[in-house]
Amino acid sequence: MQSENKACAKCQSQFTIESDDFSFYQKIGVPAPTLCPTCRLKRRMFVRNFRTLYKRPSSKSGKAIISMYHEEQPFPVLSMEEWYADDWDALEYGKDFDFSRPFFEQYKELDSMVPRCGLIVNNSVDCGYCNLCNRSSNCYFVFGCIDNEYCDYGHSVWNCRESMDCLFLFRSEYCYECINVLESNNLLYCQECESCAESIGLFDCRGCVNCIGCVGLRNKSYCIFNQQVTREEYQQFLKEHPLSDPANIEYILSEQKKLRQIVPTPHLFGSHNIDVSGNYIYNAKNVHSGFNIKSGENSKFGFIVRKMVESYDCNFCLDIENCYETLFSQPNGIRFSHLVLDSSDITYSQFCLNSNHLFGCAGLRKKDYCILNKQYTKEEYEELVPKIIEHMKSTGEWGEFFPITNAPYAYNESTVGEYFPLSREEALEQGYAWKDDIPAMLGQENARIEDMSGYDFAALKDKIFACTSCSRNYRFIEHEIGFYRRFNLPLPIKCFFCRHQARMDTRIPPDLYHRTCMCREDTHSHKGACVNEFETSYAPERAEIVYCEKCYQAEIV
Numbered sequence: 001m002q003s004e005n006k007a008c009a010k011c012q013s014q015f016t017i018e019s020d021d022f023s024f025y026q027k028i029g030v031p032a033p034t035l036c037p038t039c040r041l042k043r044r045m046f047v048r049n050f051r052t053l054y055k056r057p058s059s060k061s062g063k064a065i066i067s068m069y070h071e072e073q074p075f076p077v078l079s080m081e082e083w084y085a086d087d088w089d090a091l092e093y094g095k096d097f098d099f100s101r102p103f104f105e106q107y108k109e110l111d112s113m114v115p116r117c118g119l120i121v122n123n124s125v126d127c128g129y130c131n132l133c134n135r136s137s138n139c140y141f142v143f144g145c146i147d148n149e150y151c152d153y154g155h156s157v158w159n160c161r162e163s164m165d166c167l168f169l170f171r172s173e174y175c176y177e178c179i180n181v182l183e184s185n186n187l188l189y190c191q192e193c194e195s196c197a198e199s200i201g202l203f204d205c206r207g208c209v210n211c212i213g214c215v216g217l218r219n220k221s222y223c224i225f226n227q228q229v230t231r232e233e234y235q236q237f238l239k240e241h242p243l244s245d246p247a248n249i250e251y252i253l254s255e256q257k258k259l260r261q262i263v264p265t266p267h268l269f270g271s272h273n274i275d276v277s278g279n280y281i282y283n284a285k286n287v288h289s290g291f292n293i294k295s296g297e298n299s300k301f302g303f304i305v306r307k308m309v310e311s312y313d314c315n316f317c318l319d320i321e322n323c324y325e326t327l328f329s330q331p332n333g334i335r336f337s338h339l340v341l342d343s344s345d346i347t348y349s350q351f352c353l354n355s356n357h358l359f360g361c362a363g364l365r366k367k368d369y370c371i372l373n374k375q376y377t378k379e380e381y382e383e384l385v386p387k388i389i390e391h392m393k394s395t396g397e398w399g400e401f402f403p404i405t406n407a408p409y410a411y412n413e414s415t416v417g418e419y420f421p422l423s424r425e426e427a428l429e430q431g432y433a434w435k436d437d438i439p440a441m442l443g444q445e446n447a448r449i450e451d452m453s454g455y456d457f458a459a460l461k462d463k464i465f466a467c468t469s470c471s472r473n474y475r476f477i478e479h480e481i482g483f484y485r486r487f488n489l490p491l492p493i494k495c496f497f498c499r500h501q502a503r504m505d506t507r508i509p510p511d512l513y514h515r516t517c518m519c520r521e522d523t524h525s526h527k528g529a530c531v532n533e534f535e536t537s538y539a540p541e542r543a544e545i546v547y548c549e550k551c552y553q554a555e556i557v
């Protein structure tokens with residue numbers, strides 16, 4: 001099929017469906033989308049909430065629980081132990097499909113009755129205040145916490161150990177305040193780095209050890225602000241600039257920032273790729289319009305996926321294949337679904353575990369061949385599902401993700417508000433719901449952070465502080481104090497939410513711009529300015545000097 005230009009049914013912007021895309025949609029059995037990729041991503045993000053948490057009673061036992069759902073939501077919310085207990089069965093809520101009514105309406109009715117788990121902490125131990133947590137242990141306040149041990153405070157931290165206050169950290173240990181860092185250890189305040197160790201304040205470095213405040217270096221050691229120094233000079237610098245003084249951290253990062261204005265930036269961050277577009281892509285082949293993909297093949301429109309194969313439109317996913325319009329799920333054949341783990345062939349379902357062949361289900365565990373939580377035989381299921389799909393085609397629902405009116409969140413409660421921030425006025429103007437009373441603990445402080453010194457947990461454990469930025473109360477746990485002591489770091493003066501927001505603010509938005517290489521030098525095998533064109537997330541008005549792959553490789557050695 002020929003490529004086709006379409007106007008997005010939500011934002012009216014033009015988007016193109018390429019001929020390859022049609023083959024994918026045909027294979028997966030869905031029509032071409034009616035919304036542009038960004039509007040599809042935003043719509044999916046509406047069903048997800050990582051960190052807006054409420055204290056409320058469990059709908060079963062009445063005991064106080066932490067939950068990502070406000071008490072006003074219609075569905076019952078249980079503690080994790082209650083939800084995973086064997087004394088209830090989500091099949092009790094099963095309903096017949098009604099061919100006289102739209103599917104989404106019927107799903108919403110089911111969804112408003114089936115109990116949900118306040119926080120999703122699956123196959124994990126001792127992970128307090130973590131949400132969307134899988135196969136982890138001894139973690140605290142990590143949102144999107146996969147295969148971790150001893151990690152505190154972070155978002156999208158996967159396969160890591162002993163790391164704190166990180167965003168998009170992968171296969172790393174002993175990292176602090178790092179963003180988009182992978183395969184590294186003992187890194188402090190680093191961003192867009194791969195395979196580095198024992199360093200502070202690096203940006204876009206690979207294979208570097210014992211470096212400080214450097215930008216765009218490869219396989220170097222003992223460099224400070226991109227200058228080679230001796231081992232002795234390096235140690236002298238560390239001695240003169242202890243990190244326990246925040247002014248020294250500020251100095252290192254401000255010098256690094258100055259370097260970023262003169263050192264070229266790659267048009268995308270990534271490595272070991274063949275034919276890819278997007279940003280932060282690694283170990284991938286034929287992956288396009290992808291953002292934060294750790295490995296993948298033949299996929300498109302992925303956003304924060306560990307391994308993405310033959311899939312489109314997936315975000316916050318682990319290792320997936322043949323999936324479409326899906327969040328926080330794995331591994332195979334999952335379409336239009338959210339939070340479906342260790343399952344395959346699942347369509348329009350949420351919160352289902354260890355199941356196969358489900359359509360329109362909620363809260364099922366170890367079930368096969370169910371529709372709207374009702375059990376069918378294999379034969380009945382295979383006969384009924386195509387009829388429901390035909391019905392959904394007639395109502396215009398087939399091929400669309402759950403509408404935002406089905407989502408239990410307002411704009412500022414959900415992940416969409418975290419990744420695509422809008423002011424209250426903007427959100428209301430665009431027709432989104434807004435929540436005014438998001439709770440925050442305030443006014444309980446009994447100590448001032450500036451009066452504290454040293455790393456004595458006994459002196460800190462009963463203290464409550466007020467964030468110097470938003471006044472929200474925060475406290476310390478023993479593990480984090482040990483971490484600050486290990487690296488001689490200052491105690492944070494801001495709460496987790498402000499620290500997280502500051503890291504989120506450094507991200508480059510997941511947009512793509514068609515641009516020309518900014519290399520003007522008479523080198524790199526071109527005479528005069530380079531004419532290579534590419535897709536990049538760096539908007540044309542940004543200050544970074546963005547180079548094509550060839551010029552960047554020639555420049556960065």
Ligand SMILES: [Zn+2]
Nearest residue numbers: 008011036039
């Ligand atoms: Zn749109």
Ligand SMILES: [Zn+2]
Nearest residue numbers: 467470495498
């Ligand atoms: Zn704060």
Ligand SMILES: [Zn+2]
Nearest residue numbers: 517530548551
């Ligand atoms: Zn170039």
